[in-house]
Amino acid sequence: MADSQAPMVRPKRKKVLVDYLVLFRWIPAIFIALPISALIYFCIYVGGIWSATKSEKRRQMEHEENVKKVVQRLKQRDPKKDGLVCTARKPWVVVGMRNVDYKRARRFEVDLSAFNNILEIDTEKMVAKVEPLVSMGQMTKVTCPMNLSLAVAPEFDDLTVGGLINSYGISGSSHIYGLFSDTVVAMEVVLADGRVVRATKDNEHSDLFYAMPWSQGTIGFLVSAEIKLIPIKEYMRLTYTPVRGTLKEIAQAYADSFVPRDGDRAKVPDFVEGMVYSSSEGVMMTGVYATEEEAKKKGNKINRVGWWFKPWFYQYAETALKRGEFVEYIPTREYYHRHTRSLYWEAKLIIPFGDQFWFRFLLGWLMPPKISLLKITQGEAIRNYYHDNHVIQDVLVPLHKVSDVLEFAHGELEVYPVWLCPHRLYKLPVKTMVNPEAGFEQHRRPGDTSYSQMYTDVGFYYAPGAALRGEVFNGAEAVRKLEQWLIANHGYQAQYAVSELTEKDFWRMFDGSHYERCRRKYNAVGTFMSNYYKSKKGKKTEKEVLQAEAEAAIREAADADAE
Numbered sequence: 001m002a003d004s005q006a007p008m009v010r011p012k013r014k015k016v017l018v019d020y021l022v023l024f025r026w027i028p029a030i031f032i033a034l035p036i037s038a039l040i041y042f043c044i045y046v047g048g049i050w051s052a053t054k055s056e057k058r059r060q061m062e063h064e065e066n067v068k069k070v071v072q073r074l075k076q077r078d079p080k081k082d083g084l085v086c087t088a089r090k091p092w093v094v095v096g097m098r099n100v101d102y103k104r105a106r107r108f109e110v111d112l113s114a115f116n117n118i119l120e121i122d123t124e125k126m127v128a129k130v131e132p133l134v135s136m137g138q139m140t141k142v143t144c145p146m147n148l149s150l151a152v153a154p155e156f157d158d159l160t161v162g163g164l165i166n167s168y169g170i171s172g173s174s175h176i177y178g179l180f181s182d183t184v185v186a187m188e189v190v191l192a193d194g195r196v197v198r199a200t201k202d203n204e205h206s207d208l209f210y211a212m213p214w215s216q217g218t219i220g221f222l223v224s225a226e227i228k229l230i231p232i233k234e235y236m237r238l239t240y241t242p243v244r245g246t247l248k249e250i251a252q253a254y255a256d257s258f259v260p261r262d263g264d265r266a267k268v269p270d271f272v273e274g275m276v277y278s279s280s281e282g283v284m285m286t287g288v289y290a291t292e293e294e295a296k297k298k299g300n301k302i303n304r305v306g307w308w309f310k311p312w313f314y315q316y317a318e319t320a321l322k323r324g325e326f327v328e329y330i331p332t333r334e335y336y337h338r339h340t341r342s343l344y345w346e347a348k349l350i351i352p353f354g355d356q357f358w359f360r361f362l363l364g365w366l367m368p369p370k371i372s373l374l375k376i377t378q379g380e381a382i383r384n385y386y387h388d389n390h391v392i393q394d395v396l397v398p399l400h401k402v403s404d405v406l407e408f409a410h411g412e413l414e415v416y417p418v419w420l421c422p423h424r425l426y427k428l429p430v431k432t433m434v435n436p437e438a439g440f441e442q443h444r445r446p447g448d449t450s451y452s453q454m455y456t457d458v459g460f461y462y463a464p465g466a467a468l469r470g471e472v473f474n475g476a477e478a479v480r481k482l483e484q485w486l487i488a489n490h491g492y493q494a495q496y497a498v499s500e501l502t503e504k505d506f507w508r509m510f511d512g513s514h515y516e517r518c519r520r521k522y523n524a525v526g527t528f529m530s531n532y533y534k535s536k537k538g539k540k541t542e543k544e545v546l547q548a549e550a551e552a553a554i555r556e557a558a559d560a561d562a563e
């Protein structure tokens with residue numbers, strides 16, 4: 001690796017009170033967050049059983065009544081008196097990391113909490129109709145026993161359909177199916193003026209269909225979605241392949257793990273992920289669905305990774321560096337949620353001894369603490385500490401730039417492990433907020449097709465090397481540099497993460513043309529906060545938002561005249 005990419009040597013940082021609060025964060029995590037989380041999970045479990053006892057017809061009827069309530073509520077809003085519209089979901093409940101400060105300002109809340117039912121599983125059309133608060137854990141619990149799955153089933157249990165469509169969502173099957181929103185067949189949306197429309201790829205609302213993903217709920221409220229299902233098998237046959245070398249060589253081994261050099265499509269695995277443990281070591285994992293009969297054949301090893309006392313998945317995968325390549329069978333649902341118990345690897349920072357055998361055995365069944373409870377037990381000081389000394393970012397980059405971003409991040413962040421997850425980025429009929437690189441079709445690099453470019457989600461979640469060594473680290477500055485790197489390299493920042501982007505840079509990273517057109521057409525301007533202001537870090541006043549909206553409206557009107 002070139003010297004320029006080696007991590008910077010930084011001065012030591014003096015410890016302050018908040019360092020000790022962070023050090024002992026495991027106390028509220030274990031004694032408050034874990035038991036309350038268990039109680040919440042139990043209530044969700046009972047709620048799931050209760051929901052399953054209702055007939056499809058009844059669920060659909062309740063859905064229609066709840067949609068009417070949303071429409072009525074929106075009609076009660078007086079734009080002169082009331083603030084901008086947002087959901088009544090409490091800011092600490094969401095999984096994402098952004099400050100949801102707009103929820104402290106004057107606002108007009110619409111309650112969507114009743115939208116948490118799976119409405120229909122259509123095994124003929126292979127489509128699931130679900131409400132937006134249905135979580136991934138709830139979904140796989142129903143579909144896996146039917147040997148079905150959402151085409152993209154993001155790994156973390158608590159993620160919701162609404163968040164994954166209106167923000168972004170990915171899983172190890174995204175190299176085949178694209179992002180979560182690419183697997184959506186239809187969306188039912190309540191617009192700012194109370195109209196309820198069904199948007200599909202090719203009906204009169206196809207523009208809305210393409211504008212909703214990444215919009216952060218700033219065009220309308222999603223009240224149900226029809227999502228593609230795929231047939232699956234009971235087990236995942238998983239191969240763990242260790243890799244040693246430079247970051248370039250690790251990136252190459254990662255690409256080779258799911259893009260066969262001879263172009264043979266039969267060799268493309270069903271699931272892929274890579275974990276980079278240091279600047280010289282990684283493990284690539286490829287999964288292929290397998291029947292129970294195959295998994296239980298003599299000589300095959302079955303690993304129930306979902307059992308509470310099992311080693312945390314990322315640590316278990318790392319053992320491939322010592323053992324060499326190995327293969328095993330994991331029950332499919334347990335495989336899907338393999339990172340949930342250890343919150344990928346974030347749980348190690350919250351409960352440092354949580355990975356020890358005695359803890360896993362005694363309390364592992366209570367894991368993980370709910371992100372929402374961790375958020376309310378952290379307080380302002382710890383939140384700010386995390387902004388400075390901790391990184392949670394997912395960045396989407398073209399596959400051919402994975403080695404570059406790894407080298408860049410090694411120098412600037414030095415955060416390990418790094419998660420690698422490939423995904424197609426489709427060239428759609430309109431320019432949505434995220435698009436492949438111009439001219440990618442001509443290059444046709446490995447993994448690309450004429451209609452999609454292969455991208456990779458590179459996930460950095462942990463304390464940077466400098467912070468772990470007790471050195472000065474400026475998290476905001478590091479994120480700012482990463483964002484500039486992304487803008488220069490046609491990459492994107494996942495919007496759940498803390499962003500330092502200015503408004504101008506936000507719209508240099510994301511394409512706002514189609515999004516803004518749809519906001520005007522569907523009367524969202526003046527009702528919903530615009531995307532940048534919603535995701536902007538720090539407090540924003542209503543005045544600030546309304547002024548920006550008014551300026552944007554003038555700019556957009558001028559653009560429309562020019563067109």
Ligand SMILES: Cc1cc2nc3c(=O)[nH]c(=O)nc-3n(C[C@H](O)[C@H](O)[C@H](O)COP(=O)(O)OP(=O)(O)OC[C@H]3O[C@@H](n4cnc5c(N)ncnc54)[C@H](O)[C@@H]3O)c2cc1C
Nearest residue numbers: 094095132154155156160162163166167169170217222496
């Ligand atoms: C620990 C952790 C693990 C994660 N793991 C994964 C992972 O495995 N895979 C993955 O893809 N991502 C993952 N993410 C990121 C995740 O994609 C985002 O957090 C995403 O926003 C989904 O979170 P949520 O369901 O809480 O949505 P929210 O944060 O509630 O919603 C996201 C956005 O969508 C809007 N929205 C939600 N519902 C509606 C609706 N009905 N109508 C209109 N707008 C709506 C919200 O207003 C918000 O702006 C992870 C994040 C963290 C912090």
